Amino acid sequence: MRHSGERRLLVLSGSEAWCMSQARMLVNDADGNGLWLGQAPAGQAFCATGKFQNALGREYHHLVFNAYSGLHPDAFGATLGTVMAGGLVLLLCPPLNEWPAYADPDLVRYVAQPEQAAGLHSRFLHRFASLLQQDPSVLLWQQGGVFPALPALSPVPWQRQRDRRGCLNPQQRRALTMMLHAARRRQPLVLTADRGRGKSSLLGLAADRLLGAGYRVLLTAPHPGAAAQALAHCDRPLNFIAPDALLAQHPDADILLIDEAAAIPVPMLLTLARRYCCIFASTEHGYEGTGLGFQLKFQPALTALAPNWQKVHLDMPARWSSQDPLEPLIFRLLALDADPLTPPREGELHIAWVSRRQLLDDDRLLQQLFGLLTLAHYQTRPSDLRHLLDAPGLSLVVAFRATIPVAAALLIREGSLPAELEQAIWRGRRRPRGHLLPQSLAFHGGIKEACQFSYQRVMRIVVHPHCQQQGIGSRLLHWLQRVPQRDSRQQEYDFLGASFGASTELLDFWQNNGFGAVRIGLGTDGVSGLHAAMMLWPRSAKAQQLLPLWRGQFSADLMFYRRGLLQDLPDDWWQRLKQLPPVLSAGRDRDIAHDFAFHHRDLLCDQAALARFIQANTPLVALSRRQQQLLHSLLAPGATPAAVARQQGLAGQKAATQQGRLLLRHFFMVSSET
Incomplete structure (x- = not known):
């Protein structure tokens, strides 16, 4: 295999003890250049599956992936x-016909509470095991069976030798020349490739040449791990800076290198392109995801900004030969190349529910829909494929033209939580996985009863770029708003809702479809640079009564935050967000103040209610002048506990928040646990 530049997957299928025993005998880690992911035999070094990022940034001769510890799709795709080249991957798993019913530890990531994973039959693993058995390149060794016959390999030797520039093949040499030429002429350049083609290495080589010529060069990527290969191939000091820090600090540079650009939101990329001469590098497919969205959304916008930008593509593998069977296998298993078909712009729309059973029975439809859904989010990963197939409470509605998907909405059922859990969330003592809308509205939004109600959250809604600006997304929402509660695919619920990175365009879209804002995040997302917004549409009669009150409370809080933490929001947003007059509730403010004082509610999220409460109430135990000053400092518009701690000489933001809790207790006789 090393002679032919190929890699292979050997599946060890049986009991965990048998699989680990055979793997231990098969691999020789004397050179320390192997990786064991998941539980390993005693004395064998291993990396926990959930910490697979720690293993990235280097190359391995072999990999043992213990799926008994959970088949984490991101970990599998990345590692x-x-x-x-020449490496062997050993996959340890239960007997293939039993695997979908195995209590896979990774399933816990797709449910709100661990016990919900018990007894789940994994559609993802069913598809995964079927594809393994269908692929002739996979070596399958089952417990009690014979060792598989070794495959015939290419007689032509594969060679990998760097030239004097550090390039491995003619494509890389051409790409490096184009990158250096574009940098010198201050022209943007986009370098695309599937992984293993050496694009990150080329960024490092280009940086080394440019730094040597006296250029000021910066490197950015969605996270530091994504920049490891570029840094490793630059022999000179190359500064890495995160995208959000770039936007905040405006450091000087002649050239900005951006690795894994598809995982950075388009607005942020365009802002960087206006400030710097940029070289963008990105996988078009791969576990980083979103390559097609990068192609369809960003590149036309870059043309409007810089018509002279250039593009270079690498398709010749650098880390293994073009005959390698492992990479195409990974792509099939994880739908990494799931691109949607281009639908016709005209024609009748047919909207319908699509079940997960249909997706499992029709892999072509699954690939088309998953490819379509990746266009709606800039951080799609293989775990989203498993979420689509396995997550309880998930549903999918699709708009077709003929048989081609044009648009899709992915929904997840949330809410209707037990009273004990509801109170623990409200008081900041529990934060179970999932249930985003009710949890955030209760804990961050100060709506105590939010967890009692049921929600269908629109996780993603996407229209193929070829058919946008035709009102199709609105038609999908209207269909959901009209579908009868008795529909067999849909359990009854109170609210249809969404949480998204707020932009003027998206706020208008949801508002024009009857949704009202109930929350805006006080900070911005580190990658997108956007505030999170939550909007609801009331379905049940009870929801129709409550939503104006919730929105009125939001309007009241918004008036406070506009003078402080949200003062930089665009002026035209305020009428979009504050559509109803403020509704003040002394009882609600008192509940928030009490449970902030005696439990673990959040200071910044509660700041507006706390400020109203202390203004309307007198402490039962008098506060000293210094205590009054500290409390008013903590509750002033725009104040943060970290800043107050510095001003008041406190140990830090935790100490400042704790002082706030102690001072609020002066307004109450005793803590009530009811």
Whole structure:
């Protein structure tokens, strides 16, 4: 395999003890250049599956992936890409016909509470095991069976030798020349490739040449791990800076290198392109995801900004030969190349529910829909494929033209939580996985009863770019708003809702479809630079009564935050967000103040209610002048506990928040646990 530049997958299928025993005998880690992911035999070094990022940034001769510890799709996709030519991947798993019913530890990531994973039959693993058995390149060794016959390999030797520039093939040499030429002429350039083609290495080589010529060069990527290969191939000091820090600090640079650009939101990329001469590098497919969205959304916008930008593409593998069977296998298993078909712009729309059973029975439809859904979010990963197939409470509605998906909405059922859990969330003592809308509205939004109600949250809604600006997204929402409660695909619920990175365009879209704002995040997302917004549409009669009150409370809080933490929001947003007059509730403010004082509610989220409460009430135990000053400092518009701690000489933001809790207790006789 090393002679032919290929890699192979050997599946060990049986009991965990048998699988680990055979793997231990098969692999020789004397050179320390192997990786064992998941539980390992005693004395064998291993990396926990959930910490797979720690294993990235280097290459391995072999990989053992223990799926008994959970088949984490992101970990599987990412770590198999680190195996070099000639490498062997050992996948340890239960008997293939029993695997979908195995209590896979990774399933816990897709449910709100761990006990919900018990007894789930994994459609993802069913598809995964079927594809393994269908692929002739996979070596399958089952417990009690014979060792598989070794495959015939290419007689032509594969060679990997760097030239004097550090390039491995003619494509890389051409790409490096184009990158250096574009940098010198201050022209943007986009470098695209599937992984393993050496694009990150080329960024490092280009940086080294440019730094040597006296250019000021910066490197950015969605996270530091994504920049490891570029840094490793630059022999000179190359500064890495995160995208949000770039936007905040405006450091000087002649050239900005952006790795994994598809995982950075388009607005942020365009802002960087206006400030710097940029070289963008990105996988078009791969576990980083969103390559097609990068192609369809960003590149036309870049043309409007810089018509002279250039593009270079790498398709010749650098880390393994073009005959390698492992990479195409990974793509099939994880739908990494799931691109949607281009639908016709005209024609009748047919909207319908699509079940997960249909997706499992029709892999072509699954690939088309998953490819379509990746266009709606800039951080799609293989775990989203498993979420689509396995997550309880998930549903999918699709708009077709003929048989081609044009648009889709992915929904998840949330809310109707037990009273004990509801109170623990409200008081900041529990934060179970999932249930985003009710949890955030209760804990961050100060709506105590939010967890009692049921929600259908629109996780993603997407229209194929070829058919946008035709009102199709609105038609999908109207269909959901009209579908009868008795529909067999849909359990009854109170609110249809959404949480998204707020932009003027999206706020208008949801508002024009009858949704009202109930929350805006006080901070911005580190990658997108956007505030999170939550909007609801009332379905049940009870929801129709309550939503104006919730929105009125939101309007009251918004008036406070506009003078402080949200003062930089665009002026035209305020009427979009504050559509109803403020509704003040002394009882609600008192509940928030009490449970902030005696439990673990959040200071910044409660700041507006707390400020109203202390203004309307007198402490039962008098506060000293210094205590009054400290309390008013903590509750002033725009104040943060970290800043107050510095001003008041406190140990830090935790100490400042705790002082706030102690001072609020002066307004109450005793803590009530009811």
